[in-house]
Structure formats: C-alpha cells, structure tokens
Amino acid sequence: MISPRLTVALLAGCALQQLAAGAEVHGAGAEGTVMGPVAFLWPSDRQWDASQDNTAPCGSSAGVTNRTEFPLDQGSVALTIADDAWNVEFHLAVGNNPTSESDFTEQVVSNISSVQPGHQCYKLEDLPDTLSAGTNATIQLEYWSSYEDGKNETFYACADITFVEAVAFDAQVPCFNVTASDFNSGSASSSASSSTASATGASASSSSNDNSGSSSSSGGLSTSDKAGIAIGSILGGLSIIGAGIFFFLYRRRAAAKREAAAAAAAATPKEVEEASVRSARH
Incomplete structure (x- = not known):
C-alpha cells in the first residue's frame, strides 16, 4: 500500500x-501565438492556425487528430478568453469530418452577446434526439473579435468529440466562470473553486452587455x-x-x-x- x-x-x-x-x-x-482571442479549454480543439482562424468552418488547417469523449446529457464546453469577443455561438455537426459551414446545423448553446477576458463554461442545450453513444461529432465555436487590425472579424474553432452515455462519463471538466476584472477588483464572483467539477455541474453563463457589432479596440489580457x-x-x-x-x-x-x-x-x-x-x- x-x-x-x-x-x-x-x-x-x-x-x-x-x-x-x-x-x-x-x-x-x-493570444496570437497558441490561440486566437477565444479558444476551447475543454473539449480539446484543433490546432490553432493564425492564417486560418478567420476561415470557416473550423479556423484551422488541421483535420481531426483526436477526439474527446463527451456525455450525451448535461455536457458543457469551457472557453479560455484572451480578448473581448461578441456574438458567440456554438454549433454541432454530426459526422466524422465536417468540412463545410453548412454541416453545422444544430445550435447547441443560446446566443451569447459578449464575453470578457477570462474563463467561461456553457452547458449544451437541445442536442438532437438521434444521437447515441459512439456517435462522432464536432462542436464549432464562432464569434466576432477585433484583435488583429481593429476591425470586427469572424473567428472559428472546432473541437472533435465522441458521445458517450452520461453514466459512463467520469472525466473531470475544468468548468468555471471567472473574468480578469474579478481578479483586479478582488471580487469573489467567480466559481474558480469548481475548476475540477464534472460536466454535469456546469452552468451556462452569458454577459448581460449587448454589443451591436461596431468596431471596438481592446488591449486584451495583461x-x-x-x-x-x-x-x-x-x-x-x-x-x-x-x-x-x-x-x-x-x-x-x-x-x-x-x-x-x-x-x-x-x-x-x-x-x-x-x-x-x-x-x-x-
């Protein structure tokens, strides 16, 4: 022992x-070295490519290299956010290797008007009833940001998954909500203590600040x-x-x-x- x-x-x-x-x-x-303004923290996304991150549907020249097991019920996605972003959307494509924007027909998280630098976790909603354990799929992250040249651009990222029954899912998901301003102000509004919480304990979160899509400059995270x-x-x-x-x-x-x-x-x-x-x- x-x-x-x-x-x-x-x-x-x-x-x-x-x-x-x-x-x-x-x-x-x-930002700009291993990720764009926003990236998947979980599940693992495809390798980031600066020359492709504005190209639909996945913002990467890499194909499917690894898949993450994902629960059929109560699953969540976690983001790491390096810069302000708007109009954040998550879509799902069922299949082994989606290559077209038209493949991502299922919106699985309600529209998120804006996000600030930090980490956020969102629960997937309205998954298709036809899904079953063993089904391969890809989650697409699509959002607006302006970090490169001051103009709003659309960015993409994709995470490849395989669905499993919730009872068979025992991974610890890094699901927590915290912003850089929480640390600067010393407020305790984050849920960082749940950084090892399971996907079933994740809660969706969205910013209450609306953005019309106008150009905005941001220095990002220090x-x-x-x-x-x-x-x-x-x-x-x-x-x-x-x-x-x-x-x-x-x-x-x-x-x-x-x-x-x-x-x-x-x-x-x-x-x-x-x-x-x-x-x-x-």
Missing part, C-alpha cells in the same frame, strides 16, 4: 506540473491577468486536493486507532499481564 507521505508527494508533484502548464498556456503571448487566471484556477483545484489528502490521512489514523482499541478489548487477562511484565522488564 502506498504510504501517506508518498501519496502527498505524488499529488504535490502533479499539482506543480499543472501549475507550470497553466502558466505557460495562459501566460503572456498566448501578463498579470493571464497568469492570475491560470494560477487562481489551479489553486482552486489544489485546495480540493489538499482537502482530499487531509481526509485520507484522517481516515487512516482513525482506522488505526479503532484497530488498536479492538485488539486491546479482545486481549485475555493473561495476555494483558504478560504485556505488562514485558513492558516492566524494558
């Missing part, structure tokens, strides 16, 4: 690795904003891990005490006397 000390070391190592990875992906230079969002979400996960470790060790100690008490209660008077004699000799 793995010792408690080794368990703590392993979990701490994993947490530090996640922290380093998060800082790299969400740190300075993410280095501290991006690092703060990443570290904040990871620390939320670390608090859950720490609580789990404490509970694990507490139960082990309690079990050991119960076993010792039971052994003492079951001991015969002769055994107790012999133990006392041995103790006196030492």
